[in-house]
Amino acid sequence: xxxxxxxTAAAPSTADRILDAAExxxxxxxxxxxxxxxxxxxxxxxxxxxxxxxxxxxxLYEAVLERLLAVFSAPLAxxxxxxxxxxxxxxxxxxxxxxxHANPNLAxxxxxxxxxxxxxxxxxxxxxxxxxxxxxxxxxxxxLTLFENTGLQPWAVMAFNNLVMSYVTMAPMYRDxxxxxxxxxxxxxxxxxxxxxxxHAVFEYKGDASGxx
Numbered sequence: 122x123x124x125x126x127x128x129t130a131a132a133p134s135t136a137d138r139i140l141d142a143a144e145x146x147x148x149x150x151x152x153x154x155x156x157x158x159x160x161x162x163x164x165x166x167x168x169x170x171x172x173x174x175x176x177x178x179x180x181l182y183e184a185v186l187e188r189l190l191a192v193f194s195a196p197l198a199x200x201x202x203x204x205x206x207x208x209x210x211x212x213x214x215x216x217x218x219x220x221x222h223a224n225p226n227l228a229x230x231x232x233x234x235x236x237x238x239x240x241x242x243x244x245x246x247x248x249x250x251x252x253x254x255x256x257x258x259x260x261x262x263x264x265l266t267l268f269e270n271t272g273l274q275p276w277a278v279m280a281f282n283n284l285v286m287s288y289v290t291m292a293p294m295y296r297d298x299x300x301x302x303x304x305x306x307x308x309x310x311x312x313x314x315x316x317x318x319x320x321h322a323v324f325e326y327k328g329d330a331s332g333x334x
Contacts, residue, residue, distance in 0.1 A: 136174045138164050144185045148226035151233030152182055152240065179240045186245055189227045193220055194249065207324060214320065215313060218285055222309045225289035232290050250282065284319075288312055 133141070142163035146155045157178050161168040175181040196216040200209055221228055234242045292303035301308055 135166070139171060139174055139181070140185055140188060143181050144189070144226050147182060147185055148229040151237050153237055182239065183241055186241060190248055193227055211317060214316060218313055218316065219309070221285055221289050222304055228286035228289045231286065250278065284316060
């Protein structure tokens with residue numbers, strides 16, 4: 122007899138199951154190579170049933186993007202909610218890296234969009250990265266102030282994002298060289314250590330440059 126005191130998590134709705142399947146397929150194959158039939162097969166429903174939830178493939182893709190953006194934009198929104206200090210930047214950085222390790226689909230989807238396109242790509246890039254390209258998006262006394270008046274701040278932002286996101290798209294190729302699962306906790310800590318080491322070096326360089334000015 123079931124124990125009524127033990128609650129079970131509600132089963133995901135059909136719409137959520139469709140979004141989960143579509144996200145995985147768009148990340149693995151890209152927008153153009155993914156069909157609604159592929160998504161329906163993954164969910165285990167008939168293709169016409171998809172139209173009860175999403176009017177077409179573009180609407181489904183847009184819903185997938187919106188869900189990913191809501192998650193991956195949250196740490197940056199939190200960072201913008203207060204003074205952008207070195208300590209808060211390290212906290213934001215770790216949150217972003219951990220998010221990409223937990224769900225590599227956004228990075229993979231972006232890679233497909235960059236190579237073969239897809240609807241709303243410009244809007245995706247604008248919403249995800251534009252805040253970091255603002256002229257006032259600089260760390261107080263920290264890394265991005267190093268690039269002001271050089272015209273290189275956008276390149277610094279791109280380099281950082283490439284360092285974080287290319288890991289989840291390319292690291293599986295180096296599994297044998299790494300000698301471990303690139304998505305293991307040990308590998309995650311190694312990636313975080315490297316990125317923090319590089320950022321510390323930039324902070325220290327900035328401090329030395331300011332002191333000698």
